[in-house]
Amino acid sequence: MPATRERAPGLRAAAADPVVRLGCVVALVLVVLVLAPVIGLAATTLRPDGIGAWADVLTGRLAPSLFHEPLANSLLVGTATAVGSVLLGGSMAWLVVMTDAPARRTIALLATVPFALPSFALALAWETVFRNDLVGGRVGLLADLGVVVPDWIAWGPLPISATLVAHYYSLTFLLAAAALATVNGELMEAAEMTGASRLRVARSIALPVVAPALVSGGLLAFAEGVSNFASPALLGLPVRFQTLSTRLYGAISTGETARGYVLALLLIAVAATVLFASNRLAGGRRSYATITGKGGRRSRVRLGPWRVPLTVLAVTLCLATTVLPGLVLLASSFARRTNSFLGGFTTHFWTGESDPGIAQGQRGVLRNPQVVDAVLTTVGLGLAVAVAATVLGTAVGYAVVRLRTRHERAPRALAGALSTLSYLPFLIPGIALGAAFIAQFGRPIGPLPALYGTFALLVVAGAAYTLPFAAQAGRSAVGQIAPDVEEAAVMAGAGLARRAGRIVVPLAARGLLAGAVLVFVNIVRDLSLVVLLVTPATPLLSVLTYRYASEGFAQFANAITVIIVVISVAATVLARRLEGAAQPWQEER
Known part of the structure; x- marks a missing residue:
């Protein structure tokens, strides 16, 4: 009883703390925004009219086509994406950080660009070049020139995996480069002085440091590959190569919502398991202390006669995954005949x-009211989601x-709950999150009307989807502001709102603005989240691109993709300038 009386004043004091109150309000918002849709999705499948869908998907007569084969295909694509991303991203990071290769800054810049591009941009570029006549319609550039393109290169797991590797290797590159940048050159030189070979030095010193980053990057690429919708839809569906994401889209779009929800x-379970393992592996190995109070020199491996060939190979691969796809899409959007440069060019599209x-009488994208409306809606959605997130x-x-600096257990527990809730959307694939929002808000809830097909639902779903990026930017920006700056304002009688408006936001504005631009880019180029939520009343560029591509209007699809790429890359460059953080490999020592 005395212990209870002792704790009561502490709890009352915590409840009176405005930061604790803010944390409780934010936690409630996150529960409604993140947990409720997923719980509602699961509850929908447990109703009498939905419980049978579990048997249909897992063990029923259609289970092989509904789940077993798509799961196997997803795991195949995810594994290939992970292996390719680790090999390509890790090699690029080693070349940039650890060697004396020329043009390191150029390689580093180009290697970070692919992730800013829409994944369907690379898939459309691949189809423009390698499409053959297996599924009918116009062939690609190579087949148009008389080159025989095998089916396994034009369609199916190989092109899907190749385009996903080209898109996601940037993740592994950034993680591996950051890890390699912490390797102390003096340790490597000391090992070489003892007679150790370069291979042994790399295996015994550099590899243990970068291994967690490579594993984490590989698992992230695996999860993204498993859940990606755009590439499998464009390069797999024409030959009936189904993954979980495309099968989910097909089920919901054809009215089989219960199976789609299952x-x-x-x-979600597959992606969350992989990302949870990634988080554990990335945070589990902390025994390699490579950053100390002593100055360290960067020891670069001399490549000798391999210096120029490896640099040329790296630049070529970077250009093939950044500049070349954009040029292919831009040039093909001017082609008079689909995927053919032999029939002349036109600005009609x-x-x-x-x-x-021409094109069944459709006007060019810059004169098409639907496309213009989609541009305005997409930019408006990106700005609205950026502000909200x-x-x-x-x-x-x-x-x-601020709550983590408290000594009481309750505020620290609240901080942990907020951190977990803000990270949760990262574990949910975009198309699955879209399905969850349809299940939760597709029908009226009390006085709240059904939001399906409205711009408001897109903003709410987009804010939830991009919350991990915005929350990380918020933690980083606020973490740089010392608490004593606010303590002086508290002593002067300033409340939480005034402190936020006069101190926190102005001081953290640079980092917050950079995070907002990244949120904007993610929404503008995303297809997985919005493909199930968009209706004709809310046209978006990414969905319009997918529809044009599915209907065979390649020039229109490529032209719109170029517009998305320009918007995304411009915003990404702006974010990098606002962030203002120099990369470690850009510093000459």
Whole structure:
């Protein structure tokens, strides 16, 4: 009883703390925004009219085509994406950070660009070049020139995996480069002085340091490959190569919502398991102390006669995954005949008026009201989600950073809950999260009307989807502000709102703005989240691109993709400038 009386004042004091109150409000918002849709999705499948879908998907007569084969295909694509991303990203990181290769800054810059591009941009570029006549319609550039393109190169797991590797190897590159940059050159030189070979030095010193980053990057690439929708839809569906994401989309779009929801839950389970393992592996090995109080020199491996060939190979691979796809899409958008440079070029698909003899009378994308509306809607959605996610992410970051400095158990537990809830959307694939929001908000809830097909649902779903990025930006920005700056304002009588408006936001504005731009880019280029949520009343560029590509209007699809790429890359460059953080490999020593 005395212990209870002792704790009561502490709990009352915590409840009176404005930061604790803010944390409770934010936690409630996150529960509604993140947990409720997933719980609602699961509850929908447990109703009498939905419980049978579990048997249909897992053990029924259609289970092989509904789940077993798509799961095997997803695991195949995910594994290939992970292995390719580790090999390509890790090799690029080693070349940039650890060797004396020329043009390291150029390679580093180009290696970070692919992740800013839409994944369907690389898939469309691949189809433009390698498409053959297996599924009918116009062939690609190579087949148009008389080159025989095998089916396994044009369609199926190889092109899907290749385009996903080209998109996601940037993840492994960034993680591995950051880890290699901490390797002390003096340790490597000392090992070489003892007679150890370069191979043994790399295996015994550099590899243990970078191994967690490589494993983490590989598992992240695996999870992204398993859940990606765009590449399997464009390069797999024409030949009936189904993955979990495409099967989920097909089930919901054809009215089999219960089966689609079950597939969404299974996809969440697969992706969450992999990402949880990645988090454990990335955070589990902490015994390699490579950053000390002593100065260290960067010891670069001399490549000798391999210096120029390896640099040329790296630059070529970077250009093939960044510049070349963009050039292919841009050039093909001007081609008079689909995927053919032999029939001449025209600006019709960009600026042409309606002509019954071309593309069924459709106008160029810059004159098409639907495309113009999609541009405005996409940019508006990106800005709205950026504002909403940044406000919420800043609140999460502020509450987590300040509550962790408290000595009481309750505020620290609240900080942990907020951190977990803000990270949770990262474990949910975009198309599965879209299905969860349909299940939760597709029907009226009390006085709240059904939100399906509205711009508001897109903003809410987008804010939830990008919350991990915004919350991380908020934690990083607020964490740089010393608590004593606010303590002086508290002593002057300033409340939480005034401190936030006059101190926290102005001081953290640079980092928060950079995070907002990254959120904007993610929404503008995303297809997985919005493909199930968009209706004709809310057209978006990414969905319009997918529909044009599916209907065979390649020039229109490529032209719109170029517009998305320009917006995404411009915003990414702006974010990098705002971030202002120099990469470690850019510093000459």
